Amino acid sequence: MLQINILLKKKGVKIKNKGLSQLESCFISISEPIEEIRKNLESDFYIEGAISIKQGNTELIGLKEWGLIDQTLSYFLSALCEITFEKQSEVEFLFPDQPLKINLKSKEGYIILMTEKNKITVSLMPFVSEITEQSLLFFEKLNLSLNTQRYNEEIMMIKKLRDFYQLN
Known part of the structure; x- marks a missing residue:
């Protein structure tokens, strides 16, 4: 089963040299209320977080690959x-x-989907459905949290993909 989770790094948390079990406490889910997201944004420019993509027991990417999550998601959507x-x-891209x-x-x-270490094969429709659903939630919540329209281009890209695949 395909699982995609988008997480934001908690404000003030240092991640360097943490094990996986410790990493989990460094992030919050994008499904948290707006107030919680707003409270945990370290910056309105550098949006740090992680995307976890798993198929069954195989993880393509996860918490260890945290970074500029808004840009990473934008690269996935562009691809x-x-x-x-x-x-x-x-198509390939670098974080x-x-x-x-x-x-x-x-x-x-x-x-x-492949990295140097991992590879998963997923059905196109569930992948597009899940990544666009999670990304839409992420970018809409960022726009609300930051009181901006900065992510409207990504939101339009998501809606275009969802329309094409009839996911609305």
Whole structure:
């Protein structure tokens, strides 16, 4: 089963040299109320967090790959748009603040997601549904929390993908 979770780094928390069990306490879920998100934003420019993508027991990326989560999600969405609208069969990108490469391959109704260490294959529709749903929640909550329209481009990209795949 596919699981995608988007988390924000808690304000004031130092992550350096923490084990996985300690890392979990460093983040909050994007599903938390706006007040909790607003309280935990360290900056209105550097939005730190993590995205966890798991298929069954295999984790593609998780808390250890934390960083600039708004930019990372934007890169994922752009890659999906390239696969969907530009008919690219393979797209890759680097995380914005670390040398982690993500490769997405489209193949007969599936998406193959790869890093140097891990690989998962997921059905296209559940992946698009889950990542766009979670990303939409994330960007809408950031816009509200920061009292801005800064993430409207990402929101429009998500809505375009959801419309194309008839997920609305």
